[in-house]
Amino acid sequence: MDEFKYHYQYPHPAVTTDCVIFGFDGTRLNVLLIERGIEPYKGHWAFPGGFIRMDETCEQCARRELLEETGLSTAYMRQFHSFSSVDRDPRERVITIAYYALVRLSEVTGGDDATRAQWFALDEVPALAFDHDLILRRATTELRKQIHFEPIGFELLPEQFTMKQLQHLYEAVLDVKFDRRNFYNKMLHLGLLAEQPETLARANHRDAKLYRFNPESYAELKQKGFRLEF
Amino acid sequence: MDEFKYHYQYPHPAVTTDCVIFGFDGTRLNVLLIERGIEPYKGHWAFPGGFIRMDETCEQCARRELLEETGLSTAYMRQFHSFSSVDRDPRERVITIAYYALVRLSEVTGGDDATRAQWFALDEVPALAFDHDLILRRATTELRKQIHFEPIGFELLPEQFTMKQLQHLYEAVLDVKFDRRNFYNKMLHLGLLAEQPETLARANHRDAKLYRFNPESYAELKQKGFRLEF
């Protein structure tokens, strides 16, 4: 019985997708890692990923992995780079198409039990399997680039959030500090936020207003040639 | 004799790279297309591209194609997206990793004679083979995004250029018009241009100053946290 039953006239690389899943814990940016149960790199941490099927696109493949590990069937997801070093996988030639996903930590469920998954703060990520260190660095820089000009930060926050939470998010992703008052002013004047009727009661403090991202306003502004920037 | 001598346990897609080669003719942005000599899409125009070898990275593969078609061994080149629709190639499952290159038209030589290659202005590109229409649209939007924030426009101009040429380039790529005086001021104050001793003699007009892009200045500014923007 021949296990190698797929024949080609020319050599073909294997193709995988890998998925860098970002979450925000209120203070720091986190990524979801899987502990590998098999060789190569058994026991090392890596991004969720897997071989592409012949009947699915890369995006479908990446979404399948996201679903398996987070229970989420929808989330913001973006292809950011393909990695093709000849020796990046010791088994065979493997080219990977990498995505990053932005998820709300509160919505993440365990995923299937077969794999050990764990969130790591960006600055506490251990050495990773394969070339995943490189993939993480690239994912982070691409995310930063993108958040400068597109309102994707909201994908990491609950539907309703306070101004302070939003500020902390931007500070965590961009690794900068903003003046609180200027941040409030800028955000409100952009016209992308809808003030919510509810407020968030805080112990010992004044209640905080809750906001929601308003995609319609953004679509409208974008059509008028408006360019968001941070 | 078995022609299908490469065996795998699981099905593998074929992987290609495609290369959108941009050039600037002084007025409009152009792309280099190849007329396909074989099926599928025989007689249709397509981007230079080909199957990846087992001993080269995608970037090396794309550069190989660039060299074959333009004679250029160095040029600005950027991977911008991978395309993986299941039916994008009728022969077999093919995933392509797409690059765009920015070249100086003056430096392009014929490439090898085997293929018929031709420059097309962006707005005169015919219907393309495979999903190359989609690839072109994506390449164009990515190029526009990138030129907003990185000084890559110079890659499309001769080493020495006049302010007017530079303005025309930006206008062609971004599809906007700039006020000539404001464009001059902004460019000069950015500090990215080195004024050249030579001038360009123009018939019937005053000579034009020639400039050169100064990568050192840019590196210096970038390190200081300066963000370029158009």
Added chain:
DNA sequence: TCAAAAGTGTTCGCTATACACCCATGG
């Protein structure tokens, strides 16, 4: 009444924009 965080406005300086004049060249 105090501590800690929320909410709001004003001033200032820079930069993008709109706009006008003089210069150099060839015919």
Added chain:
DNA sequence: CCATGGGTGTATAGCGAACACTTTTGA
């Protein structure tokens, strides 16, 4: 001397950055 494009400066408005005070809440 004139037509054509090259080169430079100025006035204004709008936006981002720096910055201070008041409000609310629970202890």
